[in-house]
Amino acid sequence: MSVVAGIVLGFIVWFLMRYLVAGIYTVDQNERAVKTIFGRAERLTDAAIDDPYAEYLRPEERERYRYPQVVVIPPGGPYFKWPWERIYKVSVATQTMNMALDLENPMANQGGTKLEAVTKDQLNIALEGQIRYRVYERNLYAYLWGVKNPIVHVMGYFISILRERIANFEAPQRAITTETAPMEGNMVASVSINDLRKNLRDLNELMDRECLSAAARYGIQFDASLITSIDAPPEVESALAAINTAYNQVSSDISLAQASADQKIVQSKHAVEIETLKAQAEVEPLMALAKQLGDLKRIGGPQALGHTCATSV
Numbered sequence: 248m249s250v251v252a253g254i255v256l257g258f259i260v261w262f263l264m265r266y267l268v269a270g271i272y273t274v275d276q277n278e279r280a281v282k283t284i285f286g287r288a289e290r291l292t293d294a295a296i297d298d299p300y301a302e303y304l305r306p307e308e309r310e311r312y313r314y315p316q317v318v319v320i321p322p323g324g325p326y327f328k329w330p331w332e333r334i335y336k337v338s339v340a341t342q343t344m345n346m347a348l349d350l351e352n353p354m355a356n357q358g359g360t361k362l363e364a365v366t367k368d369q370l371n372i373a374l375e376g377q378i379r380y381r382v383y384e385r386n387l388y389a390y391l392w393g394v395k396n397p398i399v400h401v402m403g404y405f406i407s408i409l410r411e412r413i414a415n416f417e418a419p420q421r422a423i424t425t426e427t428a429p430m431e432g433n434m435v436a437s438v439s440i441n442d443l444r445k446n447l448r449d450l451n452e453l454m455d456r457e458c459l460s461a462a463a464r465y466g467i468q469f470d471a472s473l474i475t476s477i478d479a480p481p482e483v484e485s486a487l488a489a490i491n492t493a494y495n496q497v498s499s500d501i502s503l504a505q506a507s508a509d510q511k512i513v514q515s516k517h518a519v520e521i522e523t524l525k526a527q528a529e530v531e532p533l534m535a536l537a538k539q540l541g542d543l544k545r546i547g548g549p550q551a552l553g554h555t556c557a558t559s560v
Contacts, residue, residue: 400465
């Protein structure tokens with residue numbers, strides 16, 4: 248009996264340690280957890296998520312990315328789970344990643360340091376920058392079970408959009424006034440890499456807007472994308488420098504010509520004003536004399552003018 252009792256006692260201790268004590272868990276402050284029961288996530292409702300980020304999906308995509316809402320276990324504890332339950336913990340802290348990093352092939356993109364792209368004038372460029380992202384708490388189902396490796400899909404989605412935008416990027420059109428029209432008409436043709444470098448902020452903001460749907464697609468939300476530099480091949484940099492130098496020289500010459508023309512216009516206006524004042528000074532005595540003669544004629548009649556003329560003779 249003692250052997251049987253020992254076996255039973257050992258089984259009880261093993262069961263308590265294996266399924267009861269080991270079933271206690273906690274969730275850290277930067278984590279969220281989801282519980283599955285027999286492999287099925289505990290859900291709030293069977294309906295799809297009603298989230299503002301779903302509005303950024305195209306109409307044909309809303310049914311494809313129709314994910315249910317799951318019960319999210321907040322930070323704290325201790326919590327308890329049964330042996331047939333499983334806990335999936337996810338970090339919701341903001342993370343930073345080099346945009347050139349290929350998680351499936353670390354040697355790609357020059358060892359994950361520079362991302363290659365082609366501009367609209369067929370110039371190969373290398374991009375450097377980072378993206379900040381975090382797991383979207385309201386769509387954990389998509390992150391955990393939507394795709395096998397969400398961050399790989401998100402990076403591929405981001406890079407494909409970035410390359411497409413760079414290939415079709417055009418600098419914002421500025422309003423041309425009558426004063427600047429002559430200058431704009433003589434400007435040299437713009438170069439795509441110069442447009443990209445001058446409008447990095449616009450490009451970053453464009454990427455932020457384009458990636459808003461990632462939260463509804465993959466459960467990952469972009470906080471920001473920051474492109475820090477755009478490099479051209481070494482053999483192209485000298486040509487770009489020459490183009491920029493010529494552009495600056497043309498702009499300088501146009502500015503000087505415009506300033507000289509404006510100065511001449513001002514001088515011409517002053518000359519016209521001076522001549523006008525001279526003419527007015529010569530005309531005013533004649534106008535005064537005519538007024539006096541008119542007054543004499545009105546008071547004394549036509550004979551007064553004849554008498555006045557005779558007296559004068």
